[in-house]
Amino acid sequence: MEDNHRKKKNAAEPGVTRRHFLTGTGLGAVGLATGVPAVEGDTKTDSAVVIEAGQTVPVTLQINGVRKRLLVEPRWSLAYVLREQLVMTGTKLGCDRGECGACTVLVDDVPRYSCMTLTLEAEDSKITTLEGLLDGEELGDVQRAFAEKDAFQCGYCTPGQVMAVEGLLRSNPDPSIEEIRTGVSGNLCRCGTYPNIFKAAHLAADMKRGRGGGS
Amino acid sequence: MTEARYYERGPIPETPEPKQRQDHWTATKVVGQALPRVDAYQRLSGAAIYPSDVNLPEMLYGAVLRCPHAHAKVQSLDTTAAEQMPGVRAILTAESPGTDIPWQPESEGPASVLFDSVCRFEGEAVAAVAAATPYQAHDALRTIRVVYDVLPAVSNPQAALEPGAPKVHPDGNSSGEPSTYERGDVNAGFDAADAVVEETFAVPFLLHTPLEPHGCVARWEGDKLTLWESTQGVYNVQSQTAAALDLPLSHVRVIGHYVGGGFGSKLAIGKYTLIAALLAKQTAKPVKVFLSREETLLCVGNRPGGTMRLKAGAKRDGSLTALEFEALGSGGAYSPYGTGLFDWQIRDLYNCSNVRTKGQSAYINAGEERPMRAPGHPQGSWALEQILDALAEKLGLDPLELRLRNLTTVSQARGGIPYTSTGFKECLEEGARAFGWAAARARPAADGALVRGVGMGGCTWIAGAGGPPSTAIVKYFADGSVNLNMGASDIGTGTKTVMAMVVAEELGVPLERIQIEHADTGTTEFATASGGSKTVPTESPAVRAAALDCKEQLLVMAAADLETPVGDLQLHEGEVFSSRDSSKRMAVKEISQFQRRRTVVGIGYRGPNPEGKATCPFAAQFCEVEVDKLTGEVRVLRFLGAHDSGRVMSRLTYDNQVYGGIVMGIGFGLMERRVLDEKQTGKMVNRNWHDYKIPTAMDVPAAIESLPIEIQDLECNTTGAKGLGEPVTIPTAAAIANAVYHATGVRVTEAPINPTRLLELLAAHDQRRA
Amino acid sequence: MLPNFAYIRARTKQEALNNLGSEGAHVHAGGTDILGCARAEVFEVEKIVSISRLEELRGITRSSDGSLRIGALTTISEIAQSPLVQESYPGLAQAAGDVASPQLRNQGTLGGNLCQRPRCWYFRGDFHCAKKGGDLCYAVEGENRYHAILGGDPCYIVHPSDTAPMLVALGAEIHISGAAGSRSMPLQDFFVLPDQDLSRENLLEPGEIVTEVLLPGASGIKSSYRKIRERGAWDFALVSVALAVRMNGSTIAEARLVLGGVAPVPWRAEAAERALIGKQPSPSVAADAAAAAVAGAQPLEQNAYKVLLAKGAILESLLAL
Numbered sequence A: 001m002e003d004n005h006r007k008k009k010n011a012a013e014p015g016v017t018r019r020h021f022l023t024g025t026g027l028g029a030v031g032l033a034t035g036v037p038a039v040e041g042d043t044k045t046d047s048a049v050v051i052e053a054g055q056t057v058p059v060t061l062q063i064n065g066v067r068k069r070l071l072v073e074p075r076w077s078l079a080y081v082l083r084e085q086l087v088m089t090g091t092k093l094g095c096d097r098g099e100c101g102a103c104t105v106l107v108d109d110v111p112r113y114s115c116m117t118l119t120l121e122a123e124d125s126k127i128t129t130l131e132g133l134l135d136g137e138e139l140g141d142v143q144r145a146f147a148e149k150d151a152f153q154c155g156y157c158t159p160g161q162v163m164a165v166e167g168l169l170r171s172n173p174d175p176s177i178e179e180i181r182t183g184v185s186g187n188l189c190r191c192g193t194y195p196n197i198f199k200a201a202h203l204a205a206d207m208k209r210g211r212g213g214g215s
Numbered sequence B: 001m002t003e004a005r006y007y008e009r010g011p012i013p014e015t016p017e018p019k020q021r022q023d024h025w026t027a028t029k030v031v032g033q034a035l036p037r038v039d040a041y042q043r044l045s046g047a048a049i050y051p052s053d054v055n056l057p058e059m060l061y062g063a064v065l066r067c068p069h070a071h072a073k074v075q076s077l078d079t080t081a082a083e084q085m086p087g088v089r090a091i092l093t094a095e096s097p098g099t100d101i102p103w104q105p106e107s108e109g110p111a112s113v114l115f116d117s118v119c120r121f122e123g124e125a126v127a128a129v130a131a132a133t134p135y136q137a138h139d140a141l142r143t144i145r146v147v148y149d150v151l152p153a154v155s156n157p158q159a160a161l162e163p164g165a166p167k168v169h170p171d172g173n174s175s176g177e178p179s180t181y182e183r184g185d186v187n188a189g190f191d192a193a194d195a196v197v198e199e200t201f202a203v204p205f206l207l208h209t210p211l212e213p214h215g216c217v218a219r220w221e222g223d224k225l226t227l228w229e230s231t232q233g234v235y236n237v238q239s240q241t242a243a244a245l246d247l248p249l250s251h252v253r254v255i256g257h258y259v260g261g262g263f264g265s266k267l268a269i270g271k272y273t274l275i276a277a278l279l280a281k282q283t284a285k286p287v288k289v290f291l292s293r294e295e296t297l298l299c300v301g302n303r304p305g306g307t308m309r310l311k312a313g314a315k316r317d318g319s320l321t322a323l324e325f326e327a328l329g330s331g332g333a334y335s336p337y338g339t340g341l342f343d344w345q346i347r348d349l350y351n352c353s354n355v356r357t358k359g360q361s362a363y364i365n366a367g368e369e370r371p372m373r374a375p376g377h378p379q380g381s382w383a384l385e386q387i388l389d390a391l392a393e394k395l396g397l398d399p400l401e402l403r404l405r406n407l408t409t410v411s412q413a414r415g416g417i418p419y420t421s422t423g424f425k426e427c428l429e430e431g432a433r434a435f436g437w438a439a440a441r442a443r444p445a446a447d448g449a450l451v452r453g454v455g456m457g458g459c460t461w462i463a464g465a466g467g468p469p470s471t472a473i474v475k476y477f478a479d480g481s482v483n484l485n486m487g488a489s490d491i492g493t494g495t496k497t498v499m500a501m502v503v504a505e506e507l508g509v510p511l512e513r514i515q516i517e518h519a520d521t522g523t524t525e526f527a528t529a530s531g532g533s534k535t536v537p538t539e540s541p542a543v544r545a546a547a548l549d550c551k552e553q554l555l556v557m558a559a560a561d562l563e564t565p566v567g568d569l570q571l572h573e574g575e576v577f578s579s580r581d582s583s584k585r586m587a588v589k590e591i592s593q594f595q596r597r598r599t600v601v602g603i604g605y606r607g608p609n610p611e612g613k614a615t616c617p618f619a620a621q622f623c624e625v626e627v628d629k630l631t632g633e634v635r636v637l638r639f640l641g642a643h644d645s646g647r648v649m650s651r652l653t654y655d656n657q658v659y660g661g662i663v664m665g666i667g668f669g670l671m672e673r674r675v676l677d678e679k680q681t682g683k684m685v686n687r688n689w690h691d692y693k694i695p696t697a698m699d700v701p702a703a704i705e706s707l708p709i710e711i712q713d714l715e716c717n718t719t720g721a722k723g724l725g726e727p728v729t730i731p732t733a734a735a736i737a738n739a740v741y742h743a744t745g746v747r748v749t750e751a752p753i754n755p756t757r758l759l760e761l762l763a764a765h766d767q768r769r770a
Numbered sequence C: 001m002l003p004n005f006a007y008i009r010a011r012t013k014q015e016a017l018n019n020l021g022s023e024g025a026h027v028h029a030g031g032t033d034i035l036g037c038a039r040a041e042v043f044e045v046e047k048i049v050s051i052s053r054l055e056e057l058r059g060i061t062r063s064s065d066g067s068l069r070i071g072a073l074t075t076i077s078e079i080a081q082s083p084l085v086q087e088s089y090p091g092l093a094q095a096a097g098d099v100a101s102p103q104l105r106n107q108g109t110l111g112g113n114l115c116q117r118p119r120c121w122y123f124r125g126d127f128h129c130a131k132k133g134g135d136l137c138y139a140v141e142g143e144n145r146y147h148a149i150l151g152g153d154p155c156y157i158v159h160p161s162d163t164a165p166m167l168v169a170l171g172a173e174i175h176i177s178g179a180a181g182s183r184s185m186p187l188q189d190f191f192v193l194p195d196q197d198l199s200r201e202n203l204l205e206p207g208e209i210v211t212e213v214l215l216p217g218a219s220g221i222k223s224s225y226r227k228i229r230e231r232g233a234w235d236f237a238l239v240s241v242a243l244a245v246r247m248n249g250s251t252i253a254e255a256r257l258v259l260g261g262v263a264p265v266p267w268r269a270e271a272a273e274r275a276l277i278g279k280q281p282s283p284s285v286a287a288d289a290a291a292a293a294v295a296g297a298q299p300l301e302q303n304a305y306k307v308l309l310a311k312g313a314i315l316e317s318l319l320a321l
């Protein structure tokens, strides 16, 4: 089977075969955030960066402050790449269609669904996942608050909830209960732990502002 | 139908009786505290590996081709194109060797096979593929050409029983004789009544939708199979897989350390389990098969919906004279349990001598039911708690008062045997007090568009006693750390935390020093699946016995060193001391025999439940709603759950269950329903989380209160715990419906209650009044 | 899982336009809708043309004449949180804030919100319905509780966007660029009913992109958006009411009332507007307007509640003036 498929239209050719091969930083054209100067191929304004279906291209992702280089297909979602390619399974996948929030990560500090984000679209952005909230091996503030307030049951929605709260607190350090509810309203919890998530978000806000840290 | 059907498949082994003497706890030091979970770090840091997170070297991804029709026969199936697709490593169809596997041969429903040529519901498995990436697996599925002979389909139980209805099975659509129950003389009971009310109720089919989809990773090493399955019970998966693949139990290892929710839908294996195993065998590579969200909505279980007619009679003083209940439901295409336990509340909860119930189930072209959090109970409760309110109104009684006048201390449905304990009265009374029921009920109605009302409901749960078998092993190591080994899964209810607290209680070791091995058939003891609200009452006595076994051994060894009778010795925080002679004390570490052995191993078993008695949890829930009469919007403002589940073993996880059950009940009450395209294709139109709506953070009140009614049950088992996970969701929706009635005067008999239904009812109500 | 497609990252608007136009080529702004459609195979997506990095299409700016320009790539969150919008067009801030969920608002863009494909479960599901070139609008005989009560025939989708009805009520203008140049039109005229063109919901031609939306100055305009849904977040409107009025003392001088969730396009209720203009807001005036708004409604079997709901929501919006 393996050998025949290459002849097919949509065959996945190994390596990089896009029209404008750019060295350095993956798609490179806007590769500023990676700190590596963009090296453009030919810069005719009428020709964009094109990657054919099924082809893989190298990208550099900045995840939790670490640069990771890997090959991706255009259709690979960030959730898929995190979970199955990089085996960073703190990010969960509940629906793969923007309807549950389990895959929530921060993209440039803003919560987003990684299942609805093409990996190529996340290039040059700062990606933060659950693992990135750890302080060494210790839980970060929001994670600790979730532990203290028992803000989870099965724990499968939890990474997404934690990231939603983290994102909320980064933009709004002192949210009201209504702001908290809205802030996590894009994260389903079938175990129904919402009341504790609200409490945990409050506590995390307090912790982050350096008031207390206890209950 | 037995209680056990709801959490077990296959025979349940026995365990010996425990040999330890276990006095009832009077005061506890650890048990009952509000302590963070023992696995909080794992679950919050990302260190916990859920089955869907498992990633093995050279792992392939499997995907299942599913029938897109509600009813169809597979005429032909062509995989030639798929075989040529990039990354494809294996394809399974009905033609593939080894796929002729009976599906659920132990079930009482009709027979089927893994890839049945007749697809009786949308989403039935037709073929499967393994490929290098999940994208490639799905690409390959898209190229498989199937010619279906599309057959007429039937989507609801009424239609299914009509003459000339399309036949789901050759023998027709009836799932057998209706199940019936009768006690006393119902006709006489109604004759004796001063007031009689009767109403027809309807509830939709609901879906479990745990956050982690169903699936597993399968890996073979020679003829030994290891499965990482998202399951509530690893031993169920082991026995079912071994039977299906004709393997010795010893050769099937199932690991399910974490599971992202199940709610009853992960008690048994799925076809995906066998498909993963077969694909892994064929490719000699590990294979991961996790279903898409859409698939999980189609084919891994649902909570049966249906219609219910309930008639109730009572004397002027409120005492019930008769209850008559009739239900029609469906377990889908294969399960005969379409109305299973719908009638349990009616039979057992309120004192009534004359009760008749009947449940009729029909096969329809839809996915099979699976137990969902308190099977049958929320449906029956929807009818019962509403009819009681209607009866109370007719009698001029407060709804709470009516319930208080119909209390019982015996299980009427079990022939009148006493409960080991019932705190139902306290749930009602103390719940009402804490909620401020009387004042809220007495509040005059508002006259604007925004109106408020309060409602309540009570419940019992058939199971929740737990029982044998269960074996636990506690190892006490030389450094004072402890290893607990048990088979049970922690489905999020906090099983691990509760059991660690039990060990800590008996052995005086801090929780951080306790390590738990669980949910792995290769390394842990047999346990029944976690479900039925029975995990804590089942496992905690066994764990306690194992800890006590350890303790006894340590004390015997210490007695030799201290030259003192073992009966005088106590163990606390790593120290053994005599209660009579304070000079007789030593650190556990220093016990000479223990120093030589380095480990003490305690084994504990779950003893039997008391004979001739029933153990059940009880609850009352109260809520306040606000209805916008112009738009039909219903907002739940606050909720209180007063639960008698025996001893509160762990306060945080206890309260969390109460919140979670109420949240799920709000979903049932206000928004959830499976929608099939009944009049046309029979296909499900809302098979995603956007159209099948479950509650978000915006739909639940921040003010949910958990009020434990901690009744000391000295008989039920040695920890005094009863189940909690299901009663928490039984009366919730009915309480909301009662509150909506209180607010608006409109009784919504069909769930869910939202603008799509309520507005027209409000308009009709206004017209009647005008 | 997403099927295979080619990916093109446009570095300039021109690059985007050059790569659109072929069949199966689709704009990707935030991607929240197009990727969902691709995954569900609602239509063929062969080529994704990502415009997400075209900074020129981003941002909210006020001109000296008081009008507001919102770039097509501005996220829904940015609109909801913009002080400029909150101050002058509170109804729009409300509508944007009611869209989907926080994460989708952070990612979804205004252009995408206006151009998103309908949410009819037959269209989105695997039903070969009329809109997809089949013979049947399944909603007519089928499960139609969420479908159109106005302007439906021969396809009963409702327009999914929350921002669209509000923008129409505010008199927005949409700007479009194509290979042949740019054009603009009142947003109201952008949307098309199924009897005009069954296959699409607006006048965007293949190869064109929306570049911005222009709002006239709002001095003296009161605006509000009221959305009714089955659950509190992440849910499209059963019915929504976008209202923009200019008061002259205590009488209504100008009024625009646009309904969402009831028709295949944002539904301008002109009869209701007429019933309001020149009147002082009162319960009876509001009731007349509400009745006028749904006078021509033709509900299907399961959606008669929408008539009541639209009336109730209009009443509420007007009484809140």
Ligand SMILES: Cc1cc2nc3c(=O)[nH]c(=O)nc-3n(C[C@H](O)[C@H](O)[C@H](O)COP(=O)(O)OP(=O)(O)OC[C@H]3O[C@@H](n4cnc5c(N)ncnc54)[C@H](O)[C@@H]3O)c2cc1C
Binding pocket: A097, A098, A099, B690, C026, C027, C028, C029, C030, C031, C032, C033, C034, C035, C036, C072, C073, C076, C098, C099, C100, C101, C104, C107, C108, C109, C110, C111, C112, C113, C114, C115, C116, C117, C160, C161, C162, C163, C204, C208, C209, C210, C211, C234, C235, C236, C237
């Ligand atoms: C679960 C869910 C719930 C939702 N709930 C709501 C809701 O309640 N209310 C609501 O209003 N919306 C809702 N949405 C829709 C959401 O708001 C839209 O998906 C989003 O606004 C689209 O923006 P985008 O930038 O991601 O669009 P994309 O997915 O990038 O594009 C959407 C469509 O518009 C086209 N397009 C995008 N930008 C342009 C442009 N500049 N020029 C021409 N064509 C363009 C694309 O080709 C595509 O066809 C929901 C979506 C989901 C997934």
Ligand code: FES
Binding pocket: A092, A093, A094, A095, A096, A097, A098, A099, A100, A101, A102, A103, A104, A113, A114, A115, A116
């Ligand atoms: S997995 Fe991304 S939103 Fe559900």
Ligand code: FES
Binding pocket: A151, A152, A153, A154, A155, A156, A157, A158, A188, A189, A190, A191, A192, A193, B211, B260, B261, B492
């Ligand atoms: S904790 Fe289980 S879904 Fe949220």
